[in-house]
Amino acid sequence: MMHDLQPKEEYIPRNYWLGMLNGILVLGGSIYLATDTVLAVFVKDLFGSDVLVGVLVAVHMTGFHLPSLAVAHLTETAERKKSLYIASATGRIVFLTSLVLAVVLVGDGNPTLLYCLIAGCLFGYYACISVGVLSFFEIVSHSVPVRRRGAFFAWRRSLGHGLLAVPSLFLIWYLLGEDNPPLQFPYNYAVLFGLALVLCGAGTLTFCFVKEPVMHVDRRGEGFRSKIIEGLRHSVLHVRFRQLIACRLLIQMTLVGSSFYVLHSLKILAEPDKKAAIFVATAPIVSPLINPLWAKISDGRGTVKLLRTAYLLGAVAPLIALCLPLFSSRVVGPAELGITPQWIAAVVFFAMSKAALYGNMLGAQNYVMEIAPPGRRPIYIGVVSIYMVFGTLVATIAGGALADKLGSYALNLVLASVFALAAVLIAFKMKEPRDHVPADEEPQAMPITPA
Helix, strand or coil, X not given: CCCCCCCCCCHHHHHHHHHHHHHHHHHHHHHHHCCCCHHHHHHHHHHCCXXXXXXXXXXXXXXXXXXXXXXXHHHHHCCCCHHHHHHHHHHXXXXXXXXXXXXXXXXXXXXXXHHHXXXXXXXXXXXXXXXXHHHHHHHHHCCCCHHHHHHHHHHHHHHHHHHHHHHHHHHHHHHHHCCCCCCCCCHHHHHHHHHHHHHHHHHHHHHCCCCCCCCXXXXXXXXXXXXXXXXXXXHHHCHHHHHHHHHHHHHHHCHHHHCCHHHHHHHHCCCHHHXXXXXXXXXXXXXXXXXXXXXXXXXXXXXXXHHHHHHHHHHHHHHHHHCHHHCCCCCCXXXXXXXXXHHHHHHHHHXXXXXXXXXXXXXXXXXXXXXXXXXCHHHHHHHHHHHHHHHHHHHHHHHHHHHHHHCCCHHHHHHHHHHHHHHHHHHCCCCCCCCCCCHHHCXXXXXXXXX
């Protein structure tokens, strides 16, 4: 069994706060790139197609997860893991810049070309994130103690969204929700993507200044093929890893409905253009309210309890969405605000879905970091990503085709709830990773073979 080397103590505070600032900027910028809100409305305005919305979500998720397994071997054997992150940061800035230029230069004169360019830039951007995320987790795992990781990841998201929630709401409302917006479509979106470039670019560069802690490097030359086989073998024989993969796969399948939550709501609500800005801002407003609670549960009671709670919340949210037409559309309160019970229910269900997503992400991150054998975190994360790519492709593309064919999102919502409930059942069989792991649950490492 390999053992992690202890980092220099003076590195820990520096890396902790640089990691926190990185999260604030990157997650704040990601508000303007959300595929279930900003980009979903953008594609719907451009084509009116649910299939193309689903494809864009698939492009985003596949780009983020697909390269992970390929990069896992490189990350484990690299002596300077931060160099991979620096390469990743450079690529992200290049692709985001290209995204902004594509919208400005192509405009809506050639929608097909614009869509293809946006899809290509998004895939490249998220693929670059995937290249750097494993080195990021390796540096964090050696810089942040296990019982502080929940707070670290939760506060990154809370502050990243919370500090920028109000300005993002007003900017998006101003650019997208006004009757006479200052910039016409699609140049108003170019401004939003430009803000994403500035914030995400600054955030990725910030983490490049961390002090890389000393980490174990396997110099025995285990080959890439052997590591893939080992990772897949662990996904079958390691009980806790297998359960996590099953839950992650099922939660990815909920994209069949969650990819279209905003479009479903806008189809029902009056004045959908004005309401779109509210949904975009809901996620960053929810984040600082719920993430500290998720961090407290994760660090205090354990990641499994967090996952169970998040999965339950994720199962209830689409059922509320399904019932939106049953709520009254009569205005309550000041008429100029246009608030209706239907509108309130839509915001509540969307907030619940985002809270569930944050809990799922935080719990899964911490769970895999705790169950992975020392030195094997990259390959574990990579294997999980491969399963998630499969779930993403099936759910998003099938979900878009289903909505287009039926002209309704009702079946999508029902399926999302069913998949989340199945994840709940598995989560209640999971054991807390901080407890002692019996020897028969942990497969032995495979023999090292020459590369």
